Each structure stands twice: as C-alpha cells, then as structure tokens.
Amino acid sequence: MGQRVQGPRYLLRIDDVCPTMDWQIWDPIExxxxETGVKPILAVVPDNRDPKLMVGPAATDFWDRVRGWQARGWAIGLHGFQHTYVTQDAGLLxxxxxxxxxxxxxxxxxxKIRSGLEIFAREGVRANAWVAPSHSFDVNTLRALREVGLTIICDGFAFHPFRDAMGMTWVPQQFALPRSxxxxxxxFCHHPDLTPEERVxxxxDLLRLGSRFISLEEAVALGDRKRSPADAMIGMARSAIRLARRWRCLVRRGH
Ligand SMILES: [Zn+2]
Structure with missing residues (x-):
C-alpha cells in the first residue's frame, strides 16, 4: 500500500568504502x-582495484567493521565489483x-555482480542495494541485478522512491551536499575524503535535519508507486543544468 509522506525525508549515502580508504577521515565520520543516529547507506567496493581508492594501508578488520555497521541497521550497498572503469559509457543516467x-x-x-556478491556472502555481509560506480549502469545491469535478486537501486532522479516495470525499486540520489x-x-552522497571543515x-547538517533522516529500509517502503511525470521532470532539470554547465565550459574555453 502506498504511504503518504509528510514533509521531506533524507538519506545519507557514503561511497567508496573499502579497506584502503582513509581511516583517519572515516573514524570521525562514523x-x-x-552520535546523530543517522543510518547511512554505505557503498562498499567488494574487491577494490582502483588506485584512487588506495589512500592508506588496508584495514585488516575491514569486514568485521562492515558486519558491525550492518548489525547497527546501516545499509550496505554493492558498489560495483572492483571499481575499475572499463568503458566510456555513461549508462542510463x-x-x-x-x-x-x-x-x-x-x-x-x-x-561481475555475482563475484561481488560472493565476496559479500563469504564475509557474512548482505547487499541491501545496488550503488553503481560513477552512477553508470544500463539495462543489462538491471537484468543481471534482477537475476541475482538485488532489486533495490540507490540512484536516479525522482521526488520519491518508486518501482519500475522490471520490479526494481529505485531510491533516488539527487545531491552531494545535505540541503533543506x-x-x-x-x-545526499558523500565520499570518505571530507576535510575537517566538511566534517564539521x-x-x-545531520543535527539540523536529523529527525527527517530515514533508513534505506524506510525509503524502500515508500517506493510502492510508479514513477510519475513529475519525477521525469527532475531528471530533465538535472540534464538541463548539466548541459548548461558544459556549455559554459565550452564558452569559457572559446570553442
Ligand atoms: Zn565510487
């Protein structure tokens, strides 16, 4: 049954969680x-091979920590398999x-998806959602996710979570920084590379908006509805902003 939502709801997603992230930055974020009780979506790379995410020595207790986060009710996203970019395809988004x-x-x-999920299973971690590296995935990704039973996508543009014709539930991800x-x-999507000022x-932000933050599970419960024409418009608005930015870049470069 569809649920009426009163007022805004927020989720916090943190990408690029892997053994070699900067733990000096992560620990204060955790x-x-x-402290704030916000239950984030942590997008974990199962087998990171991206040098950009190799910031420090690998935490030997990494999977203990992931299991601990999941036990707290924090959602764990499958953030690709190895976080290596092998195509120049921008995908559906x-x-x-x-x-x-x-x-x-x-x-x-x-x-690739099966390999990632096998690592999660071996480490006693469940994938609560799909979080594509660089927001890039296509219809074949969705088919593969459906095949393995991972039907929650944390991505896309909409005003609320929705379910598509394939039976996938989309929890939209629209902004980088928290805002009212x-x-x-x-x-809102962060990365574990925040400066001390950004952490403050x-x-x-979390203290200010805290009571309006919901968990992934709660967001999915709001997704029992189809994508509306208004949802499509937010995607269009986003595309228009992106095009305008590119256009400005081109103009500045004098092309
Ligand atoms: Zn990433």
Whole structure:
C-alpha cells in the first residue's frame, strides 16, 4: 500500500568504502553517524582495484567493521565489483562517461555482480542495494541485478522512491551536499575524503535535519508507486543544468 509522506525525508549515502580508504577521515565520520543516529547507506567496493581508492594501508578488520555497521541497521550497498572503469559509457543516467558495467554484455555484467556478491556472502555481509560506480549502469545491469535478486537501486532522479516495470525499486540520489527541501525523498552522497571543515558541516547538517533522516529500509517502503511525470521532470532539470554547465565550459574555453 502506498504511504503518504509528510514533509521531506533524507538519506545519507557514503561511497567508496573499502579497506584502503582513509581511516583517519572515516573514524570521525562514523562517530558523527553514531552520535546523530543517522543510518547511512554505505557503498562498499567488494574487491577494490582502483588506485584512487588506495589512500592508506588496508584495514585488516575491514569486514568485521562492515558486519558491525550492518548489525547497527546501516545499509550496505554493492558498489560495483572492483571499481575499475572499463568503458566510456555513461549508462542510463548519462552522468559520467565511465563505467565498470554499462556497455558490457549481460553475461559479463552478471559475472561481475555475482563475484561481488560472493565476496559479500563469504564475509557474512548482505547487499541491501545496488550503488553503481560513477552512477553508470544500463539495462543489462538491471537484468543481471534482477537475476541475482538485488532489486533495490540507490540512484536516479525522482521526488520519491518508486518501482519500475522490471520490479526494481529505485531510491533516488539527487545531491552531494545535505540541503533543506520543501518535500520529497532526497539522498545526499558523500565520499570518505571530507576535510575537517566538511566534517564539521556534515555534523551540523545531520543535527539540523536529523529527525527527517530515514533508513534505506524506510525509503524502500515508500517506493510502492510508479514513477510519475513529475519525477521525469527532475531528471530533465538535472540534464538541463548539466548541459548548461558544459556549455559554459565550452564558452569559457572559446570553442
Ligand atoms: Zn565510487
């Protein structure tokens, strides 16, 4: 049954969680999450091979920590398989022209997703959602995800979570930084590379908006509805902003 939502709801997603992230930065972020009670979506790379995410020595207790987060009710996202970009395909959302998945054959994508999930299973971690590296994935990714039973996508543009014709539930992800909105369900996406100042801001934002933060599970419960024409418009608005930015870049470069 569809649920009426009163006022805005927010989710916090943190990407690029892996053993070699900067734990000096992560530990204070984790403390903020515990203090504020906000239950984030942590997008974990199962087998990171991206040098950009190799910031420090690998934490030997990494999977203990992931299990601990999940036990707290924090959602764990499958953030690709190895976080290596092998195509220049921007996928369905057309945001970044680089992908670990989009443009690859269905079988190849299925194999990568299965490999990632096998690592999670071996480590006693459940994938609560799909979080594509660089927001790039295509219809074959969705087919492969459906095949393995991972039907919650944390991505896309809409005012609220919705279910598509394939039976996938989309929890939209619209902004990087927390901001107050008049209505809707909004996911803010951070990376574990915040400066000390940004961490202070994050804490203030979470304290200010805290009562309006919901968990992934609660967001999924709001997704028993189809995508509306208004939802499509937010995607269009986003595309228009992106085009305008590119246009400005081109103009500045004098092309
Ligand atoms: Zn990433």
């Amino acid at each position: 403390a903020i999450l515990v 057309n945001l970044n022209p680089q992908s670990e998945f989009a443009g690859l054959p269905y079988e190849v994508q299925l194999e 909105m008049p209505f809707g369900t909004w996911t 801001e994050l804490r203030e």
